[in-house]
Amino acid sequence: MHKLSLGLLLSLSLFSQTKAQQLPAYAFKNVTIHTHDGKSIEKASIVWRNGSITDYGTKVSIPFDAKVTDGGDSLHIYPGFIDGFSEMAAPDEKPNTDRVEKPGEPPYDRSGIQPERIPSASADFSKKDVKDAQKEGFTSALIGLKGLMLPGQLDFFHLGGKDAQSNLLVSSLGQKGAFKNTRNVYPSTLMGTMYLFRQLWENASALQIKQQSYESNPTKNDNPGRDLTLEALYPVINKKQPLYFQADDKESIERILKLKKELGFDLVLVSAKEAFRYTDLLKKEKVPVLVSFDFPGKPDWKVKEEKAEKAAKEAKKDSTNAKTDSTIAKKVEKEVPADIIAFRAKQMSAYNDFVKNTKTLLDAGLNPGFSSIGLKWADFSKNIESMIEAGMTENELVSVLTENTAKVLGLSNQTGKIENGYLADFAVFTKPFTAKKAKLLQRVVKGEVYELN
């Protein structure tokens, strides 16, 4: 993984050396720059060329050839948001439910074992989810294909144009995994899935040794042949590539930690909606987390209660109605039995735990990154609002969406920050992005400016 990204960086810098003077520079001036670590620089400028930031701050000399946009002190520039684990450009796949001859011995792909698949071969950047993510200020994403237990590799893309190959930034950053099984062939259960992870590791490890012996002495040793599916697991088995694994509830997190301990792979925990129950263990095991901003909705009764309260408040202004409304409210309250009151208290505490999940992980020093998995993009800003209500700050949010995510992906030397030499990926808002009525105006992706209409 690191070799790959380093190679890419090298080729990028070579590119900039040879062609640097041919491409014009771009700049914003009179803008507020928000850095990944929560600082804001007012009346600042930022300059980029060839897809990389060349200068930023208050004392910047803008090159003569730069195409300059004057922000008029009203634009806010953030490092482009990074989605650390997503299926946004993954084509929809119809599950294959045809009967197989022996349901106990299906081909790999029917069991959902497809680690050799590569997203860049089939990713579709015209999908609605991609557009929705772009509208929220995302400029790059780690994308995997849809599927079951091992649906394929994870490629890191810019969210620029519609062409997958030109968006591709780093390929094969990790393997994608989940406790997901089919119904009509092996594994049809969670216990079957647990076993298959173990047996795949055994089979791939054995094949790897056989292939090595053959390569070292082909005339003496038997040729074990090839198995592209098992071979695709070698990097994870050899700890050259992490397994990005989706797990939400407490028991699923326990199960993947158990497999990690048994099989010894590097794990990135993804989605992790109940990770708040496991902060100590995750810290001890040094498991990086990409947390989903998806969480259960507020209980129905609470939503109703809040509506009623709001209505009552408004009615209070009209003094004639105030009395009748408050007596009705009291009556309703009296009818709720004690066990339901107790239940509701537990429900609210559960709801708060889920909303505060990201904050709890931050406070525990786990530095979680972001994953959009499970999240409907329509809920993104609404959920951010709830998280801020529950005590999260904008600075914390920015660090989760930028630097933390870049760190978890092992790309913090090239993206996730506004820093000279870093990728020119920004989001340009009309106000601080969590402020009310803040609007995304432009995205800069790999130095290219995309207007938002």
Next chain:
Amino acid sequence: MNLTRKDELMNFKMKTKQTALFIGFLFVFGMMVNVASAQKKGSVLIKNATVITITNGDMEGTDILVKDGIIAEIGKNLKAPKGAEVVDATGKFVMPGIIDAHSHLAITNGVNEWTNPVTAEVSMEDVIDPNDVGMYAALAGGVTSIHVMHGSANVIGGQGETIKLRYGADQEGLKFSEAPRTIKFALGENPTRVHGQGFNVQPRSRMGVEQIVRQTFDAAIDYKAKRDAYMEEFAKWNKRKKGDQPNPVAKNIRYDVINDIIAGKVLVHCHSYRADEIGMLMRVFKDYGVENYTFQHVLEGFKVAPELAKHKAHASTFSDWWAYKFEVYYASAYNAAIMNKYGVVTSINSDSEELIRHLNHEAAKVVKYGGVTDNEALMMITLNPAKQLGIDKYVGSIEKGKQADLGIWSAHPLSIYAICEQTFVDGTSYFNKANDPADMRLVISPEDDYELVVSAGRNNDSCMEGVFEVLGEQTHSHE
């Protein structure tokens, strides 16, 4: 009964306003969960009860002293050490915690990996659901340990897990750590129907079932020879690291489990009904040297009781449950009593999240229909299932040095009027009728309604769970 401090707190709060009630409730609930997840080994003195020891008769007016989860003393006028809880059980009966040798409670996502006739590699250990409120209902019926089993769709099914009902503990915390490993086998209609009838895969007949067992055992023995030879070669190479690494024989998890069965490390629990197939498996096991196994259901066990005894095979059956499919039409409520009379270690199981709540009634039926003694009947839900699960050194009777898994009952547990009042696991109270909140769910989703409770019943946790929908059949017979 004496109220504990927790109970008193609860009672006090009940008399106050609703708001105070729910704060109190949460407090008590929180304390209970904390205690449970820390897996506290409790210390308690139960005073002046009729103690049903199972192994040493019934002892009236007797105290049981529990220290750190272990029964320290049984006798009269025992004194509680400092800080130990004291429970006055005057007029009440104390019996060992009930053990259910056949349960499908507390399983996540699938009871049956039905897709292959042999799935020895899968294990309930991986998929325990610690949040199943059914465990609390079982505790309320005096149950303290259950054998969580794979379903019966396959000739050789998955491994089981024996757990203690430390409700509130996590997956690891529920494990009965001293219990040996177990595995489910299944004969007859279920595997022939699923694999033969459903997919035209062997076995299609009872003959095929026998051959699946033999073929699998032979293949496992063959694999072991190759794997052992490789491991030996590897060990030699590993010392000097000279030359090429020997070509590996990959570890085969499925066959490793089969070899562990042959080595006596995994106890077989075999779903069975008919006498002929019971006889068949005993012959097969004799050929491969497998001992210490248990027939589950074993409805025609009474026809081969002497043979069962001769092979030292155990039997775990229903009291009076039959005629739910063709191979089960020939059955008798006297089955358990007859097998017991021939010296077969016999237990009564539930195989149901409803029946598990009153296994004492099921045991009582064996007194009614087979005329066994009260003690023999209670043994069928305590010491005998403990033997079948290989945990009788630790639980199953009230003896000094055994783990303090106990139930306090309002009357003799075989009485239809008896109510379980308190259940202890490792000396810690996990159920107390005096403090029994309506809602004992451990995990509550913000989106669930209060009324949403998983319904209990025989059809809901059947041995064939998950199979018929795939086969596209409408029938939902239990077994």
